[in-house]
Amino acid sequence: xxxxxxxxxxxxxxxxxxxxxxxxxxxxxxxxxxxxxxxxxxxxxxxxxxxxxxxxxxxxxxxxxxxxxxxxxxxxxxxxxxxxxxxxxxxxxxxxxxxxxxxxxxxxxxxxxxxxxxxxxxxxxxxxxxxxxxxxxxxxxxxxxxxxxxxxxxxxxxxxxxxxxxxxxxxxxxxxxxxxxxxxxxxxxxxxxxxxxxxxxxxxxxxxxxxxxxxxxxxxxxxxxxxxxxxxxxxxxxxxxxxxxxxxxxxxxxxxxxxxxxxxxxxxxxxxxxxxxxxxxxxxxxxxxxxxxxxxxxxxxxxxxxxxxxxxxxxxxxxxxxxxxxxxxxxxxxxxxxxxxxxxxxxxxxxxxxxxxxxxxxxxxxxxxxxxxxxxxxxxxxxxxxxxxxxxxxxxxxxxxxxxxxxxxxxxxxxxxxxxxxxx
Amino acid sequence: xxxxxxxxxxxxxxxxxxxxxxxxxxxxxxxxxxxxxxxxxxxxxxxxxxxxxxxxxxxxxxxxxxxxxxxxxxxxxxxxxxxxxxxxxxxxxxxxxxxxxxxxxxxxxxxxxxxxxxxxxxxxxxxxxxxxxxxxxxxxxxxxxxxxxxxxxxxxxxxxxxxxxxxxxxxxxxxxxxxxxxxxxxxxxxxxxxxxxxxxxxxxxxxxxxxxxxxxxxxxxxxxxxxxxxxxxxxxxxxxxxxxxxxxxxxxxxxxxxxxxxxxxxxxxxxxxxxxxxxxxxxxxxxxxxxxxxxxxxxxxxxxxxxxxxxxxxxxxxxxxxxxxxxxxxxxxxxxxxxxxxxxxxxxxxxxxxxxxxxxxxxxxxxxxxxxxxxxxxxxxxxxxxxxxxxxxxxxxxxxxxxxxxxxxxxxxxxxxxxxxxxxxxxxxx
Numbered sequence: 001x002x003x004x005x006x007x008x009x010x011x012x013x014x015x016x017x018x019x020x021x022x023x024x025x026x027x028x029x030x031x032x033x034x035x036x037x038x039x040x041x042x043x044x045x046x047x048x049x050x051x052x053x054x055x056x057x058x059x060x061x062x063x064x065x066x067x068x069x070x071x072x073x074x075x076x077x078x079x080x081x082x083x084x085x086x087x088x089x090x091x092x093x094x095x096x097x098x099x100x101x102x103x104x105x106x107x108x109x110x111x112x113x114x115x116x117x118x119x120x121x122x123x124x125x126x127x128x129x130x131x132x133x134x135x136x137x138x139x140x141x142x143x144x145x146x147x148x149x150x151x152x153x154x155x156x157x158x159x160x161x162x163x164x165x166x167x168x169x170x171x172x173x174x175x176x177x178x179x180x181x182x183x184x185x186x187x188x189x190x191x192x193x194x195x196x197x198x199x200x201x202x203x204x205x206x207x208x209x210x211x212x213x214x215x216x217x218x219x220x221x222x223x224x225x226x227x228x229x230x231x232x233x234x235x236x237x238x239x240x241x242x243x244x245x246x247x248x249x250x251x252x253x254x255x256x257x258x259x260x261x262x263x264x265x266x267x268x269x270x271x272x273x274x275x276x277x278x279x280x281x282x283x284x285x286x287x288x289x290x291x292x293x294x295x296x297x298x299x300x301x302x303x304x305x306x307x308x309x310x311x312x313x314x315x316x317x318x319x320x321x322x323x324x325x326x327x328x329x330x331x332x333x334x335x336x337x338x339x340x341x342x343x344x345x346x347x348x349x350x351x352x353x354x355x356x357x358x359x360x361x362x363x364x365x366x367x368x369x370x371x372x373x374x375x376x377x378x379x380x381x382x383x384x385x386x387x388x389x390x391x392x393x394x395x396x397x398x399x400x401x402x403x404x405x406x407x408x409x410x411x412x413x414x415x416x417x418x419x420x421x422x423x424x
Numbered sequence: 425x426x427x428x429x430x431x432x433x434x435x436x437x438x439x440x441x442x443x444x445x446x447x448x449x450x451x452x453x454x455x456x457x458x459x460x461x462x463x464x465x466x467x468x469x470x471x472x473x474x475x476x477x478x479x480x481x482x483x484x485x486x487x488x489x490x491x492x493x494x495x496x497x498x499x500x501x502x503x504x505x506x507x508x509x510x511x512x513x514x515x516x517x518x519x520x521x522x523x524x525x526x527x528x529x530x531x532x533x534x535x536x537x538x539x540x541x542x543x544x545x546x547x548x549x550x551x552x553x554x555x556x557x558x559x560x561x562x563x564x565x566x567x568x569x570x571x572x573x574x575x576x577x578x579x580x581x582x583x584x585x586x587x588x589x590x591x592x593x594x595x596x597x598x599x600x601x602x603x604x605x606x607x608x609x610x611x612x613x614x615x616x617x618x619x620x621x622x623x624x625x626x627x628x629x630x631x632x633x634x635x636x637x638x639x640x641x642x643x644x645x646x647x648x649x650x651x652x653x654x655x656x657x658x659x660x661x662x663x664x665x666x667x668x669x670x671x672x673x674x675x676x677x678x679x680x681x682x683x684x685x686x687x688x689x690x691x692x693x694x695x696x697x698x699x700x701x702x703x704x705x706x707x708x709x710x711x712x713x714x715x716x717x718x719x720x721x722x723x724x725x726x727x728x729x730x731x732x733x734x735x736x737x738x739x740x741x742x743x744x745x746x747x748x749x750x751x752x753x754x755x756x757x758x759x760x761x762x763x764x765x766x767x768x769x770x771x772x773x774x775x776x777x778x779x780x781x782x783x784x785x786x787x788x789x790x791x792x793x794x795x796x797x798x799x800x801x802x803x804x805x806x807x808x809x810x811x812x813x814x815x816x817x818x819x820x821x822x823x824x825x826x827x828x829x830x831x832x833x834x835x836x837x838x839x840x841x842x843x844x845x846x847x848x849x850x851x852x853x854x
Contacts, residue, residue: 008448033447036787075719078709082694083777085784087705102705104784135724138665138747144850145663147559249850250662252555284492285480295488298545301553321556353497360499360518367448368702368791 008363010372012386015379016207020219022194027376028201028210031369037105037203038369039112040377042096043119045191047169048229054179056171060136061187062092066114067128070121074128077114086111090118092169095229095311096381097192102370105204112217119192120221124184136176143170147422148321150246151255155420158242159261159315163235193226194218200376203369235261235313238416246422254324254423258334259317260412265309265382269410271395272403273316274307278354279346279404280337281305281318288341289318292333299323299330311381316411324423331419339414345401358396362389430621431809436637437609440628441800441809443616445793451617451624452516452797455529456805458612459605460509461583462735463644468593470585471601473506474550478598479513480504481542483535486528488542494524501794505700506583509734510805511605516794519618523627529613530631533606543595551591554584561667561845562742565659569671569843572655573738577648607638614800617793648736655841660848666745667845668754672835674739677732677806683818684826685730685739685834690778691770691827692761693728693741695785700802702792703785713741716761721746722754734806738841739834751844765831769824779819786816 010029018026047058066089067074081088088101088111099119103111143149153168160166171179199218201210238260263270281287285295286304293303303320318338322330365371366389379388428444459472482488495502500517502525513532515525557563567582574580584590613632615624651673675681689696694708708714708727717723723743730739741758745751789795803812 034787034790036784036791075710075715078707082706082708082710083780085695085706085781087707089707102788104787131719131721134721134746134748138724138744141664141747142744145561145665248662252558253552284489284496291489294545294549296545298548299552301549301556321552323552323555353493356497357499360497360521361501362499363449363518364499364501364516367450367793370791 008366009389010366010375011390015376015386016211017386018211020194020215022219022222024194024197024199024214024218025380026199026201026211026214027380028207029372029376030205030207031202031372032204034369035105035204036102036369037108037201037205038100038102038373039115039199039201040098040100040370040373041197041199042098042377042381043192044095044196044229045097046093046095046229047167048094048164049187049191050167052167053175054183055167055175056136056169057179057183057187058097058191059092059169059171060132060176060179061184062090062097063136064124064129064132064184065090065118065122065188067132068123068125069117070123071117074125077117080110081114084110088114094165094169100370108201108205108210109213109217112213116217116221122188124181126181129181129184133176136170137173140170140173140176145248147248147251147253147255150248150422151257151420154244154246154422155257155259155315155317155418158244158418158420159238159259160235163233165312190225190227193223194221195226198377198380200373202373202376232312237261238418241415241417241419243419246420247424248422249424251324251423253321254327254421256320256322256327256331256334257317257420258331258338258417259315260417262307262314262316262411263309263407264311264313269403269407270309272399273309273407273411275351275354275358275396275399276341276346276404276408277305277307277316278357279350280341283354283357288337289334292337293320293330297329297333299326299333303330303334327421327423335414335417338412338417342405342408342412342414345405348401351399351401351404355396355399359393362392428621430625432625434608434629434633436633436635438632439612439804440625441612441614441804442621442625443796443800444619444621445616445796446618448793449519449618450516450793451519451522451615451619452514452794453522453525453529453615454512454514454613454797454801455533456510456512456612456614456801457605458509458610458643458805459511459641460507461581461585462508462578463605464578464581464585465644466586467589468597468601469581469589470550470583471593471598472511473583473585474546474590474593475598475602476504476506476511477546477550478538478543478602479532479536481536481538481546483531483537485531485535491528498524500525508579508583508731508737512801514794514797516797522619526627526631530635533608533611534635536602538595538599538602540595543598547590550584551587554587554590557584561661561663561665564661565667565669565843565845568657568659569669569841570738572657573671573673573841574648576646577735578644578646579735579737604641607641608632608635609637609640612801612804614797614804616797616800651839654837657841658844658846660846662850663847664849665847666751668743668745668751669843670741670755670758671738671841671843673736673839674730674834675736676734678811681830681834684822684830686782687775687778687819687822688765688827688831689728689730689739690781691774692765693726695778695781696729697785698732699785699789699795700798701789701795703789703795705788706781706785712761712765713758717743717754717757720757722749722757732806755842759837762831762835766828766835770827772824775822775824775827779816782819783816
């Protein structure tokens with residue numbers, strides 16, 4: 001029935017890549033199917049810089065970037081953005097600070113101009129910083145009531161004990177109160193610079209024009225003070241299973257997270273682990289754990305597995321939300337599945353299903369500009385190569401059941417799990 | 425190339441909307457039923473949503489495990505939603521794999537089994553879903569406000585239903601509900617994507633025409649009488665954050681005032697996104713209410729929006745109160761801002777801005793085949809597809825006087841419900 005002949009997967013023939021003299025890498029791909037455009041990217045600054053007593057500094061500073069620049073007040077800046085029906089925001093991470101935005105194609109230069117202002121010339125007005133501080137403190141108070149957030153935080157504290165990944169990037173009320181305006185200024189001054197920055201532009205714009213516009217907005221940016229991120233220490237693996245509960249009163253549901261550390265995105269076993277994760281808790285109605293905990297036992301509305309592989313050691317988890325009385329029952333079922341997962345290879349048919357899913361879902365992943373923009377950024381971040389999505393089907397098909405078992409055994413030891421719960 | 429649009433009705437009264445879009449090798453297919461939580465009465469509240477869950481439990485031809493597998497294997501995406509007025513099911517597939525989705529929807533329109541064992545585990549899944557909802561302060565507050573706003577109309581209860589009913593309804597109740605409402609003459613099908621209209625229509629006819637029409641089920645319709653005087657309520661719960669929600673009565677989506685109200689919403693609280701997929705994201709930091717409530721530190725956050733409904737529902741403004749303020753102070757600031765829009769005309773520029781925001785939201789929505797297919801049937805649930813196609817045109821006709829008139833008519837304190845979430849602290853949390 002299909003009439004669309006073009007190959008819709010991004011590849012070297014339609015991704016344009018250019019590196020500016022100040023170190024910014026630009027990736028762009030045109031799509032004229034809709035009159036809109038998306039941008040995505042990151043710079044090399046993150047919460048790994050945060051001192052313990054000022055945890056949340058990177059997040060605070062990043063949230064404050066758009067609270068006023070040399071050219072625009074907070075209100076004037078958002079007035080430009082919102083009047084165009086555009087959106088833009090930063091997201092502070094551990095190693096990098098990400099940004100995402102979109103606009104009608106006619107407003108791309110406006111979007112890039114605001115990105116440039118916020119990144120290069122923020123002024124951190126005192127009154128806006130104080131308003132933001134109160135908003136962050138309220139956010140932390142809300143977080144303290146969220147079983148899912150608190151299970152996450154508790155899980156990281158167990159799994160990454162002694163490692164920077166154990167810290168919550170949002171900080172806590174004491175550290176947020178300890179951060180001064182000058183801290184924000186300094187964080188920006190030493191953290192933000194063009195070196196290592198990546199930006200992708202995808203949508204109704206010609207590649208040459210997109211590159212020109214980025215060049216115009218950011219080509220002159222320099223920061224000789226930009227510092228390197230500190231190196232990551234090694235992660236100490238758990239000796240035995242560690243369980244911890246975070247109590248939140250009067251909740252009707254508890255959240256459970258059970259898991260271990262997982263591969264980094266660039267580790268060779270990443271694809272095998274990723275397919276294994278699909279079988280464990282993603283494919284169809286949430287894979288094997290979905291079948292066991294939801295379909296058969298009826299214990300949870302959501303139960304799934306997740307593999308978060310990034311620059312450093314990620315986490316490989318199974319998450320579930322259950323009635324507080326069912327925490328043990330659900331945890332036992334999840335651990336039973338983990339035991340099976342590391343004991344015997346996955347069934348060939350299961351593997352073939354997940355492989356077909358990984359390959360078949362690509363057109364869906366790439367239909368929106370935002371989806372493509374994010375993928376281009378990942379290609380650059382993890383050195384995947386512009387032809388990655390052309391090679392991708394082969395990379396997926398190459399994985400065997402033995403590879404999945406090996407990856408599972410390398411990371412998921414049922415005797416050494418982090419088990420975090422939050423609820424009453 | 426213009427997108428070819430076709431609307432037709434089969435002899436069994438199944439309405440079909442097709443839109444060819446050749447931007448990606450994908451097809452998205454949606455089947456909508458005119459049944460939702462407003463068609464329920466106690467002790468069967470939540471039954472439409474539970475039936476939707478049971479529709480994933482399989483038929484003889486496609487047992488549950490097979491169903492999940494065939495869709496996921498081909499890289500497809502599928503889901504279902506139950507709302508106040510409707511229930512819908514969709515699959516988005518690589519274009520050459522759409523046939524399986526069409527077959528499964530035809531099959532489960534009539535052949536679902538609702539076996540007792542599957543029902544008993546699904547009942548507890550939905551109870552768990554409700555328990556998750558109850559964890560959220562805004563769910564608890566929203567539920568109380570909805571119950572207060574609708575004493576007569578069946579919009580009274582949440583889509584997920586009351587816990588008492590979830591615990592007691594039976595498999596036979598569900599099966600009866602399914603057979604009553606899941607008939608082709610109560611359904612609309614919308615398919616968009618990379619197909620040839622003639623070919624796909626022939627296939628749809630082959631699969632769906634044999635399904636016999638049933639008795640057209642009546643809608644449960646009890647009009648809510650006019651509210652005479654403001655209702656205030658409070659809900660207590662754990663935490664330290666105060667939330668306030670003011671719910672005003674808004675007309676149905678097919679009412680001519682809907683578009684002036686969309687402009688008003690955009691000015692007050694930022695543009696609402698009507699897309700199911702792919703729109704939204706436009707912030708509201710220069711909306712009138714943000715400037716007067718958040719910038720001035722009565723609140724730390726705010727949102728506003730209405731639901732698109734068949735009968736009049738609510739426009740809800742939600743405030744997260746600043747820790748140094750009292751909810752009454754924030755409410756007074758809100759009232760002052762509403763008075764302003766009632767007393768003085770907004771500028772034409774402000775209206776133009778709201779229209780541009782809507783235009784951008786629609787453009788973002790067209791990046792995505794699933795969202796374009798969604799609109800075909802969605803619009804039919806409360807109006808028709810023309811409603812969607814002419815949305816921006818109708819917004820363009822809105823004048824400053826229209827905005828003032830609807831602000832005066834609909835944003836009256838006498839017909840609103842104001843709810844406050846009163847936090848009782850963190851207890852002995854760790």
